[in-house]
Amino acid sequence: MSEPQTAAGRSTLARDLTLYLLARFGLIVVVAAVLVLVKVPLLVALAVGIVVGLPVGLLAFRGLNARVTAGLAARNERRAKERAKLRAELRESE
Template identity: 80%
Template sequence: MSDAPPGTHLARDLTFYVLARFALVAVVAAVLLLLGVPLLVALAVALVVGLPLGLLLFRNLNARVTAGLAARNERRAKERARLRAQLRGEDQ
């Protein structure tokens, strides 16, 4: 997509991923409703089928979100280590 390092678009990627998975559940529920399945049953089946199916269908988006979260956690760990060293009075 772009040359941006992982994690720079974490909020955007996470939003797209969540919306895509909810949309998939909605599509599965709509198909079941068109087939005459009651609403609550259609929603329950759509959740059970749609959420795991989303892991497969949106694999690339999931990988981007995972990379972004890993990069953010790494930055936070480095900042935490820097602050702890500063509190101990260590020079950097």
Template identity: 95%
Template structure:
């Protein structure tokens, strides 16, 4: 896969993952507001409940994002090593 394609895929997956997690928090908060829980309390509970549930509910998307970030970090480490080698040769 090319670098541009990997970046686009990682960006898309990361965006979807964040939107899904925030959406889950919003759903929990809305349900609580509908049962007459004050908005700030509903948001706090939504965050406390939604974030760990999101880790479980969106496990596949989380794995794709993690794999994409790991691949990007590996590619960047190789590029850094190559640049350092070139700089050592230039001295």
């Protein structure tokens, strides 16, 4: 029974992480595009887009960031339990 939950958890984490990354990169592109439209050189616009877009993305996509963080924490907890179980099995076999 735990295998379907694990697969669903992985797909949810993958989806949330992908959405979060795309949203943050999209915000950088939007900031850079607006600057290019007002005649700022492309490289300068991209640099400003990164400097402005990344912190703003942390604030703007806070809910999605929380879901990604929770998913990563759950995955790390699950992996720690599996590692502890494997270590216990290895100790028993010695």
